[in-house]
Amino acid sequence: MSKVNCKSDFVRYLRIKDLSGKDIGWPDFDWTATFWTFSKSQAFTASVTAGVSHNCHRTADGRIRVVFNDHRLLSGTLKVELIAQIPDEQYPDRLKQIAQTAVLKTELTCAEVQYVGDDEEVIVLPILQSTGSDGSGGCSCVTATEDEVMQVIDDLFSDPDKD
Numbered sequence: 001m002s003k004v005n006c007k008s009d010f011v012r013y014l015r016i017k018d019l020s021g022k023d024i025g026w027p028d029f030d031w032t033a034t035f036w037t038f039s040k041s042q043a044f045t046a047s048v049t050a051g052v053s054h055n056c057h058r059t060a061d062g063r064i065r066v067v068f069n070d071h072r073l074l075s076g077t078l079k080v081e082l083i084a085q086i087p088d089e090q091y092p093d094r095l096k097q098i099a100q101t102a103v104l105k106t107e108l109t110c111a112e113v114q115y116v117g118d119d120e121e122v123i124v125l126p127i128l129q130s131t132g133s134d135g136s137g138g139c140s141c142v143t144a145t146e147d148e149v150m151q152v153i154d155d156l157f158s159d160p161d162k163d
């Protein structure tokens with residue numbers, strides 16, 4: 001777990017993976033990531049809506065760089081709720097909203113901190129990324145049980161030396 005002084009600005013890279021473990025990179029759908037420690041009533045948000053990003057940037061290698069500037073988060077373990085708006089014609093608004101919550105490996109503290117690195121955080125969405133017949137990317141939603149999603153998360157974060 002990396003530690004950040006709760007009064008400091010910092011950067012985290014957010015990696016979104018699909019149910020198969022494939023890295024989505026910079027999503028081609030709208031999304032909102034809400035970060036909090038103690039309470040969602042005091043949260044920090046990064047998002048992309050209609051191509052306009054807020055509190056985040058696309059890196060040269062296609063990753064999501066979240067910039068926690070003047071975040072006002074309290075001390076505690078950082079959590080995130082990612083809400084993805086996946087295009088899907090069967091819904092009246094043509095969007096399937098998928099939400100996923102994760103506890104991250106960053107702790108905000110009021111104590112002295114020796115180093116603040118730009119760590120990467122991973123969140124898995126219960127979707128499968130597909131490639132269209134024309135080679136274009138996109139996402140197709142799948143129905144996954146909670147057990148299936150938890151198995152993917154366990155596989156991603158398992159310790160290969162632990163047996």
